[in-house]
Amino acid sequence: MSSYRIHGATGEWEVVIGLEVHAQITTQAKLFSGSATAFGAEPNTQVSLVDAAMPGMLPVLNGECIRQAVRTGIAINAQINAWSRFDRKNYFYADLPQGYQISQLYHPLVGEGYLDIEADEKAGIPVAKRIGVERIHVEQDAGKLMHDQHPTMSYVDLNRSGVALMEIVSRPDMTSPAEAGAYLSKLRTILRYVGSCDGNMDQGSMRADVNVSVRRPGEPLGTRTETKNVNSVRFVMAAIEHEANRQVDVLEAGGKIVQETRLFDPDTGTTRSMRSKEDAHDYRYFPDPDLLPLVLEAAFIEECRQSLPELPDAKRARYEQALGLSAYNAAVLTADVETARWFERLVALTASKQGKAEADVAKQAANWLTSELFGALNKLGKGLLDSPIGPEAAAELLALVGNATISGSIAKQVLEKMLETGDGAGEIVEREGLKQTTDTGAIEAAADAVLAANADKVEQYKGGKEALFGFFVGQTMKALQGKGNPQLVNQVLKAKLG
Amino acid sequence: MTALTDLTVTALRDGVAQGEFTATEVATAFNAAVAEAQGALNAFIVTTPEKALDAAARVDADRAAGKPLGKLAGVPIGMKDLFATQGTQTTAASHILEGFVPQYESTVSQKLWDAGAGMLGKLNLDQFAMGSSNETSAFGNVISPWRRPDGQGGLDTAALAPGGSSGGSSAAVAARIVPAATGTDTGGSIRQPAAFTGISGIKPTYGRCSRWGIVAFASSLDQAGPMARDVADCALLLETMAGFDPKDSTSLNLPVPDWSAALSADLRGKKVGIPREYRIEGLNADVAKSWDDGIAWLKDAGAEVVDVSLPHTKYALPTYYIIAPAEASSNLARYDGVRYGLRDLPDHAGLQDMYAATRAAGFGAEVKRRILIGTYVLSAGFYDAYYTQAQKVRTLIARDFTEAFAQCDVILTPTAPSSAFALGEKSADPLEMYLNDVFSVPASLAGLPAMSVPAGLDSTGLPLGLHLIGKPFDEQGVLNAGLALEQRAAFTARPKKWW
Secondary structure, eight states, rough: OOOOOOEEEEEEEEEEEEEEEEEOOOOOBSSSOOOBBOOOOTTTTSOOOTTOTTTTTOOOHHHHHHHHHHHHHHHHHHOSEEEEEEEEEEEETTTTTTTEEESSSSSSOSSSEEEEEEGGGGGTTOOEEEHHHEEEEEEEOOEEOSSSSSSSSSSEEEEEEEOEEEEEESSSOOOSSHHHHHHHHHHHHHHHHTSOOOGGGGTTSEEEEEEEEEETTSSSSOOOOOEEEOHHHHHHHHHHHHHHHHHHHHTTTTTOOOEEEEEEEEEETTEEEEEEEOOOOOOOOEEOOOOOOOOOHHHHHHHHTTOOOOOOHHHHHHHHHHHHOOOOHHHHHHHHHHHHHHHHHHHHHHHHHHHHOOHHHHHHHHHHIIIIIIHHHHHOOOOOOOOOOOOHHHHHHHHHTTSSSSSSSHHHHHHHHHHHHHOOHHHHHHHHHOOOBOOHHHHHHHHHHHHHHHHHHHHHHHTTTTTTTHHHHHHHHHHHTOOOOOHHHHHHHHHHHH | OOGGGGGGHHHHHHHHHTTTTTTHHHHHHHHHHHOOOOHOOOOEEEEEEEHHHHHHHHHHHHHTTTTOOOOOTTEEEEEEEBBBBBOOOOTTTOOGTTOOSSSSOHHHHHHHHHHTOOEEEOOSSGGGGGGSTTTOOOTOOOOOOOOOOOOOBBBBOBBOOOOSSSSHHHHHHHTSSSSSEEESSSSSTTTTHHHHTOOOOOOOTTSSSOOOOOOOOTTTTOOEEEEEHHHHHHHHHHHHHOOOOOOOTTTTSSOOOOOTTOOOOOOOTTTEEGGGGSSTTTTOOHHHHHHHHHHHHHHHHTTTEEEEGGGGGGGGGHHHHHHHHHHHHHHHOOSSSSSSSOOOTTTTOOOOHHHHHHHHHHHHHHHHHHHHHHHHSTTTHHHIIIIIIHHHHHHHHHHHHHHHHTTTTTEEEEESSSSSBBTTTTTOHHHHHHHGGGGHHHHHTOOOOOOEEEEHHHHHHSSSEEEEOOOTTHHHHHHHHHHHHHHHHOOOOOOOOOO
């Protein structure tokens, strides 16, 4: 149980949160028409007669959208309803050409499921938690109004009209902004693993309606408000924070919470009222008579199940158990499907280059990736996906460390040069003469010089101050310009000081 | 020699194929008949003589070149103005679509053109196919070519309703200004006007004809079908219009039988059901007599007549007038002034004002009435009492038919409770108007094939129709029984030309 509380003037309040996430299904074509769905196209260039709701036009279901929604449902451990149906949600708006949205109210495609969020003490999630998902239904997106094209008129872009969305409705199981953020991040991770949604919140392919209410601990649920279309994890958390505090203020001042729809303003981090229940629409839902009920065969559902990749929870467990990664590394490397793909390619290449088992190189690769590469990319303001070097180049570098051609610290320099020039690790090592020295003569000479120059410290060491050994190693390495084989340096110094 | 305009579709097609006359001669003759009658009957919203001539010229050229000819080559027809026709205004007889020219062709009309038919024009109808008399058209009502005899060898002057909603179609076929026309039927819109004007019309099983490109009224009920002079023409046209269409999710994925080839009036071994609940109280004596005639004719054709029961019949009309308006209220939401058709934008109007002004100006009174009814029955708090209940009753009505068809092959009833009424006679009372659909609506709710064929004239000298309802997908059974009636009714009456 989250211990998150709002500390009001009159005492403590609990927050109850549910999220309705709209996720655009990744397909070439819209839900009920053959139109394309690419983001950023010129206005009204991806509009069919069906999308524009011309007289006599009829919807025809795009099976790929259903496949993706079913795969998503299986990935969140949900009931797949073999019989579902589309309903019309009726309301008038200029971005809704048909005058209704085809959605699923009464019989959704996907029923009860769940996903697990991990404990994250730092983020304010003391224990792992299972968040229920009530349903996933499939529906059409609306178009977009443009108010800045003409002094007195609004224009309509119907490119998005009819694009397939999954609405993923959680149970009100979250009790802190952190939990809601973790849920949304986890959901996004799963969607990207499944490949059913690209999860690009800044492009609007994923957005959340945030339901928030507050109550005294132990009391029944309070009246909730719904903040619409919040489009980042950070904003969702901010919206909850603000909305919960606003509700507490209202209640403590003796007011009542009005069930209403609110908008989040990312500039101020606040929410404001959009419309109250009194002027809420009566959507007059009824089954769409243009479409037959959707009946799924068991073989189709099974095919969807088989087509799923290894999902984040399973992957994470495997990284820890089979590959021996730390919990931290396993979490970081599985949080995004592209990162995991990069890592797995790196491990495979590294193992084959070094003639070792994957389990024997995975830890080295993971450590290098999460500390060295991520750090270096961070400095460049880049992410893994636009990294100048790929897993092949990285594996070459790791192999040079693995076969003791270069030391770990030289590897850092080589990496920097690789990122700078795009050249291969071997080429850089060769060109810059960075190969490790295994010439015992040279190492002995350097060690002798260091010990001679620091006779006082040698005395102290021999007198029992063993910590000074590191000093001698450092000095010797320095004299060798970092190229000394660390093991040999150690051996030589031990022998000489012994 | 018989005038070209008196020939049936089959005779025209065969005559063109055999070189007795050219398709251009046929189109020219019908174009002239259309032009002559248009002022008096108002059967068309727009006429397209050039389209008819273009199609005819192609057929004549194909024939001259020895190319194979389509099933309807050289036959010009009228197209109900509910079918979208590429490049030709399509209005659904509503002001809100006045001037709307589609960039696409409905599946059904395309199939007809592909078979070699040509278009004489777009036929008038009740606005959005909502009505039984054509009085709801925004383009003036169609006048039936029929008039009551005045008893002195002349004609009464009262203008009669051609039926509805396919009233332009029925009037034009009856007046011999088109050899055939398309209709659509939601609750009787092909069958009742056919009965009123002494012609034949069939509504196939729901899903036989694609709805793609037909302006929607009530999606779960709308079906296209042909209206023509006789049963054989209906069979020929329907097999051209029908067929699976992947663009319509409710389209039946079944092969289209060759109904024409299998037409047979021999009903030996067939059972005809007479539903006792259709003997409604106060049934018009002429209608009752015509029904009895029909029973005798089908017996004569070899059929056995059995009593059947359709106990939920009395709920059919209220059920229909919940479901059809509910769907219509949603289907017609797209006419909002944003993208096409009428836009009424008062000064300083916002979006809501534009909707209100556009829809107030664009829709007729009957359309508004049904949108209001539909909106009401779908509203929160009323949905279960009306819509859900109506769907349950619809299921019961369909089950009635399933049970009845365990005992018979086809059901015979009157098509409408009376012959044609005068314009204005019923338009003041919508409920009385709705009662016109009492015999036709149950088959619509059950999605069954049904047809009307002329049975004779009533005591006022106006046509009456007989109504045949068949099992799902059994258009053949309906057409065969229709042919048996047609042969025995020997209906040759036609409206005296007064225009």
